[in-house]
Amino acid sequence: MAKKRMIQAINEALDGEMQRDHKLILFGEDVEISLFGDTKGLVDKYGTDRIRNTPISETVMSGMAVGAAAAGFNVICHMMFGNFMYTGFDSIANQASKLRYMTAGQISLPIVYMSVFGGGRSAAAQHSDAMHPMFMNLGGIKVVTPSSPMDAAGLLRASIRDPNPVVYLQAAGRGGELGEVPDEEFVIELGKAARLRNGEDLTIVAIGAMVRPALRSVDFHATKGVGIELIDPRTLVPLDKEMIFKSVRKTGRLIIVDEARDTCSAASHIASLCAEECFSALKAPIKRVTVNDIAIPYSPPLEKNVLPNEERINNAVSEVLEFV
Amino acid sequence: MADTNFSNEQMLKLYESMLRIRKVEEQLAKDSKEGNIPGAVHLYIGQEAVAVGVCSQLSDKDWIASTHRGHGHFLAKGGETRLLMAEVYGRDTGICRGRGGSMHVADFSKGIIGANGIVGGGISITTGAGLASKLANDGSVAVVFFGDGAANQGVLAEALNISTLWQLPVIFICENNGFSEFSPTNTVTAGNIVDRAKPYGTACETVDGNDVIAVWQCAERAKLRALRGDGPTLIEAHTYRQRGHVEAEATFLSKKYRDSQEIENWVSKDPITLFEKRIVDAGQAKIEDLQIITKAIEVEVNEAIEFAEKSPYPDSGGNEQQYMFT
Numbered sequence: 203m204a205k206k207r208m209i210q211a212i213n214e215a216l217d218g219e220m221q222r223d224h225k226l227i228l229f230g231e232d233v234e235i236s237l238f239g240d241t242k243g244l245v246d247k248y249g250t251d252r253i254r255n256t257p258i259s260e261t262v263m264s265g266m267a268v269g270a271a272a273a274g275f276n277v278i279c280h281m282m283f284g285n286f287m288y289t290g291f292d293s294i295a296n297q298a299s300k301l302r303y304m305t306a307g308q309i310s311l312p313i314v315y316m317s318v319f320g321g322g323r324s325a326a327a328q329h330s331d332a333m334h335p336m337f338m339n340l341g342g343i344k345v346v347t348p349s350s351p352m353d354a355a356g357l358l359r360a361s362i363r364d365p366n367p368v369v370y371l372q373a374a375g376r377g378g379e380l381g382e383v384p385d386e387e388f389v390i391e392l393g394k395a396a397r398l399r400n401g402e403d404l405t406i407v408a409i410g411a412m413v414r415p416a417l418r419s420v421d422f423h424a425t426k427g428v429g430i431e432l433i434d435p436r437t438l439v440p441l442d443k444e445m446i447f448k449s450v451r452k453t454g455r456l457i458i459v460d461e462a463r464d465t466c467s468a469a470s471h472i473a474s475l476c477a478e479e480c481f482s483a484l485k486a487p488i489k490r491v492t493v494n495d496i497a498i499p500y501s502p503p504l505e506k507n508v509l510p511n512e513e514r515i516n517n518a519v520s521e522v523l524e525f526v
Numbered sequence: 527m528a529d530t531n532f533s534n535e536q537m538l539k540l541y542e543s544m545l546r547i548r549k550v551e552e553q554l555a556k557d558s559k560e561g562n563i564p565g566a567v568h569l570y571i572g573q574e575a576v577a578v579g580v581c582s583q584l585s586d587k588d589w590i591a592s593t594h595r596g597h598g599h600f601l602a603k604g605g606e607t608r609l610l611m612a613e614v615y616g617r618d619t620g621i622c623r624g625r626g627g628s629m630h631v632a633d634f635s636k637g638i639i640g641a642n643g644i645v646g647g648g649i650s651i652t653t654g655a656g657l658a659s660k661l662a663n664d665g666s667v668a669v670v671f672f673g674d675g676a677a678n679q680g681v682l683a684e685a686l687n688i689s690t691l692w693q694l695p696v697i698f699i700c701e702n703n704g705f706s707e708f709s710p711t712n713t714v715t716a717g718n719i720v721d722r723a724k725p726y727g728t729a730c731e732t733v734d735g736n737d738v739i740a741v742w743q744c745a746e747r748a749k750l751r752a753l754r755g756d757g758p759t760l761i762e763a764h765t766y767r768q769r770g771h772v773e774a775e776a777t778f779l780s781k782k783y784r785d786s787q788e789i790e791n792w793v794s795k796d797p798i799t800l801f802e803k804r805i806v807d808a809g810q811a812k813i814e815d816l817q818i819i820t821k822a823i824e825v826e827v828n829e830a831i832e833f834a835e836k837s838p839y840p841d842s843g844g845n846e847q848q849y850m851f852t
Binding site: 254259273296302365 | 589591621622623624625626630632633634635639640642643644647649650651652653654655656657658659661662668680681684685687688691692848849850851852
């Protein structure tokens with residue numbers, strides 16, 4: 203084990219996969235110079251046939267990934283900011299997520315659409331969305347939201363090796379976060395959540411960048427004798443429902459922390475699943491800590507007010523525990 | 527008409543391929559009217575020379591993607607009549623086991639990436655397939671058929687830019703059939719579609735889309751250009767949609783959007799009739815040869831209908847998710 207920054211863990215995973223799989227290609231905007239550092243140095247090693255800058259043309263890029271994958275390549279389509287996936291959404295929603303089904307399994311589409319997502323950096327509304335619920339709703343796309351350097355690398359390897367289309371969303375601005383990463387090559391299976399803390403009193407499910415503030419809240423409450431179980435689903439499609447249900451049946455209380463806007467958020471989906479499956483075990487209403495249905499603001503105090511944070515999680519914990 | 531030194535056999539093959547599309551679609555028009563098929567069908571009647579002229583240049587390793595009006599491309603590229611028919615009938619024996627239907631016929635074993643329900647949807651996919659062809663360096667090309675309506679989608683501009691920049695072996699075939707769904711092309715389209723290639727420095731040509739030989743030759747030039755490494759070509763083929771946008775449109779349209787004289791003018795330039803006359807006049811085929819081919823295709827279509835009708839509907843067997851993920 204060594205401590206590594208998230209972006210370094212991703213970069214090493216990409217490098218390893220490029221070396222391992224000669225049919226793997228990566229294209230996207232400014233991937234040769236690498237804005238975030240995730241694709242840094244790769245073009246020098248693998249050349250422009252395999253690592254290539256595209257024009258700023260998300261509409262054609264997302265569809266090219268489908269065509270190149272259908273024709274036998276493994277493709278990483280780097281979309282930079284998650285909001286730009288809206289621009290390229292047509293081929294993701296209408297082609298990538300449906301082509302295998304519509305052709306009765308004639309083909310597989312090994313594509314990874316990767317980008318950063320989420321707010322907290324005064325990047326304003328068009329660079330700060332957490333758009334994972336839109337992809338979850340498509341049905342034919344896997345959705346991966348790593349929260350630590352280790353998960354970022356292990357889930358990226360699994361995403362690349364998966365024969366299906368995957369949207370891989372890395373929390374924006376968290377590339378510098380440090381974490382332990384195993385020295386050997388490891389893969390984290392998609393669809394397996396991580397239980398980050400054990401507890402008996404309450405379950406918190408936190409997604410992507412929300413795991414950090416949730417972890418601080420959980421550890422704070424532990425010092426006060428409140429046992430909170432913290433689960434990071436790691437992938438939203440497929441979703442490790444069993445781990446979540448098991449925990450909720452044990453604790454009887456559930457908070458979901460999600461950086462998506464509230465309406466039809468991943469939190470809403472998980473809440474409804476648990477309401478259906480764990481109803482008799484619930485001791486309090488399920489609480490969602492999400493983003494209000496507004497555009498993410500630019501000015502720091504406004505943005506801070508909108509995003510879930512430790513304080514809002516603490517308030518939710520009090521509310522749920524005090525419910526009688 | 528374009529000159530050629532094709533053999534009699536080659537000419538008859540082109541004729542057979544065009545006639546197969548025509549007969550299949552005449553059957554589908556009848557089926558649609560009689561309520562034998564579950565969904566909408568968009569017929570290619572009048573445009574057969576484009577699909578046949580282009581696909582005669584291609585083999586299974588070459589890729590094509592097409593449109594909601596895609597039966598013709600499927601058949602011209604070697605897709606089987608009965609697998610198409612069973613698919614449109616929504617049966618388990620269809621090429622996509624009833625999951626796709628008329629607008630989504632695809633056969634990857636023959637390089638048919640598929641028809642597409644999104645206008646312009648095949649443009650980006652084919653650009654990606656062309657990238658794969660270039661990287662694999664296997665002598666294949668990628669061809670996208672799209673209509674004049676799709677030419678107004680922004681993705682065409684993006685695709686012309688990147689495919690020219692990267693010199694991808696892609697052929698863009700715009701079939702200008704006079705209509706964007708229910709709107710005459712000139713009411714929704716500025717300038718000439720073929721000219722949209724020029725600012726990118728993309729090679730481009732216009733061709734008479736009702737002359738199968740001219741299309742054949744034009745596609746050959748584009749293919750050679752692609753294989754030489756000289757990049758993509760945009761071809762605008764002028765043709766005419768003899769049927770409506772969708773069969774059964776008369777039942778819901780309150781107003782006519784074209785006059786019958788216009789249809790008659792184009793029917794007099796029907797690509798199959800023209801070609802028949804041409805090869806008979808040139809002594810390359812006898813009327814009897816054409817009758818034999820016609821008879822054989824009628825048998826093929828009848829057998830395909832029987833096959834489709836006798837085939838079961840798909841049953842997910844309790845696994846609705848089958849084919850969503852590998």
